[in-house]
Amino acid sequence: MNDGRPVPRVEVDLGRIYANACVLRGRLAQRGMDITAVLKATLGSPEVAKTVLAAGIRTLADSRIENVETLRASGITTPITLIRTPMLTQVDRVVRHVDLSCNTEVDVISALSRAARRINRSHRVMLMVELGDLREGILPEDLPEIVRMVRRMPNIIVAGIGANLACRSGVVPDVVNMKVLSSLAKAMHVESDTARHVLVSGGNSANIDWALGCADTGLINDLRLGEALLLGRNPLDRMPVDGLHVDAFTLVAEVIESKRKPTMPWGHRAQNAAGDTPMIPDRGDVQQAILAIGRQDMDPDDLLAPADIRLHGASSDHLIVESASRRLAVGEEIRFIPGYNALLRLMTSPHVGKVYSDGSQIRHPELPPASIPMSRYSHTIAADAA
Numbered sequence: 079m080n081d082g083r084p085v086p087r088v089e090v091d092l093g094r095i096y097a098n099a100c101v102l103r104g105r106l107a108q109r110g111m112d113i114t115a116v117l118k119a120t121l122g123s124p125e126v127a128k129t130v131l132a133a134g135i136r137t138l139a140d141s142r143i144e145n146v147e148t149l150r151a152s153g154i155t156t157p158i159t160l161i162r163t164p165m166l167t168q169v170d171r172v173v174r175h176v177d178l179s180c181n182t183e184v185d186v187i188s189a190l191s192r193a194a195r196r197i198n199r200s201h202r203v204m205l206m207v208e209l210g211d212l213r214e215g216i217l218p219e220d221l222p223e224i225v226r227m228v229r230r231m232p233n234i235i236v237a238g239i240g241a242n243l244a245c246r247s248g249v250v251p252d253v254v255n256m257k258v259l260s261s262l263a264k265a266m267h268v269e270s271d272t273a274r275h276v277l278v279s280g281g282n283s284a285n286i287d288w289a290l291g292c293a294d295t296g297l298i299n300d301l302r303l304g305e306a307l308l309l310g311r312n313p314l315d316r317m318p319v320d321g322l323h324v325d326a327f328t329l330v331a332e333v334i335e336s337k338r339k340p341t342m343p344w345g346h347r348a349q350n351a352a353g354d355t356p357m358i359p360d361r362g363d364v365q366q367a368i369l370a371i372g373r374q375d376m377d378p379d380d381l382l383a384p385a386d387i388r389l390h391g392a393s394s395d396h397l398i399v400e401s402a403s404r405r406l407a408v409g410e411e412i413r414f415i416p417g418y419n420a421l422l423r424l425m426t427s428p429h430v431g432k433v434y435s436d437g438s439q440i441r442h443p444e445l446p447p448a449s450i451p452m453s454r455y456s457h458t459i460a461a462d463a464a
Contacts, residue, residue, distance in 0.1 A: 084431025086331045086371045088424050092129045093437035094323035099133035114139045116304035121425045124152035125434045143171050150175050169193040178202040182214050194233035202237040209255045213246040238277030244284035251285040260296030284313045305418045325442045329414040331369040336406045339366045351393045367406040369397040375427040380417035384443050413443035
């Protein structure tokens with residue numbers, strides 16, 4: 079039963095995040111790469127930020143200027159990168175609080191230049207290159223001219239280039255596209271009128287396999303890591319990364335109803351609250367429970383449940399589960415491991431408490447077999463329960 083802590087809540091094991099950061103920093107340093115720690119899934123948590131900095135990571139990143147401002151207000155002065163192209167309406171805030179921003183539009187960089195001049199400050203930009211995933215990025219053939227244009231802008235420093243893969247279209251970082259990025263970086267360095275260091279940010283957590291397994295990583299010297307760092311998983315297949323913790327975050331939710339009910343609905347059926355028309359086989363009566371959390375606060379399709387719990391579905395405020403071995407008690411707390419999409423919503427929701435500790439007070443739920451990827455496991459038990 080509850081011990082006075084908020085429910086629902088996310089329990090954050092800072093010790094496991096620290097361990098993940100140390101392992102990844104050491105492995106990538108051997109390949110000549112630094113880590114930019116992406117904290118957007120934690121809503122700019124100062125606790126998590128200070129943890130990864132203590133592990134030796136030197137640069138933080140977020141996609142929202144509001145989260146950056148939260149980090150600055152907590153006293154963090156380390157370099158911070160804004161990984162989403164700034165909005166024109168936010169350029170003044172960006173140049174005031176952000177050391178480097180990812181950019182693809184000349185008009186935006188020009189606005190950053192004017193904003194930086196107003197406060198007599200230089201602002202560093204990283205030009206993002208399109209390598210096939212078709213999210214953000216400058217086409218490779220357009221990059222040289224844009225570099226020349228941006229280098230003429232006052233108070234703007236072209237720090238380097240970057241790429242993003244496996245987000246919109248699932249394009250895998252590999253030898254071919256990373257070689258293209260290295261070639262573009264080499265051309266930038268040659269054209270530069272100084273010998274200054276060129277930042278070449280190869281991508282996100284989806285680059286882990288390439289970075290640790292490729293014989294030649296070229297000029298790539300930085301990766302922007304969020305999911306691997308926080309959740310210990312590779313976004314390409316959601317498989318655990320060897321040696322990393324996958325349970326640094328635990329969702330705790332409370333049972334508010336527990337009854338034996340039939341699996342087959344009755345009455346005329348249409349779409350449910352989520353817009354789906356689920357196929358539900360008749361499996362007789364089962365022990366069903368409802369937990370006080372729903373789609374408003376998390377992604378129910380991105381949760382790992384305990385071994386004896388099956389996920390049935392969710393509405394905006396309710397998570398419906400089946401207990402295979404026993405009747406869950408009303409008021410009982412059930413523990414889940416969130417995936418990245420679920421974590422994003424949980425940490426954003428004001429209705430979900432956040433509890434930070436070194437891990438000694440956290441009871442981690444029993445995990446499913448490590449060989450089962452996150453998304454496939456969640457989908458399988460949901461489909462089986464349906």
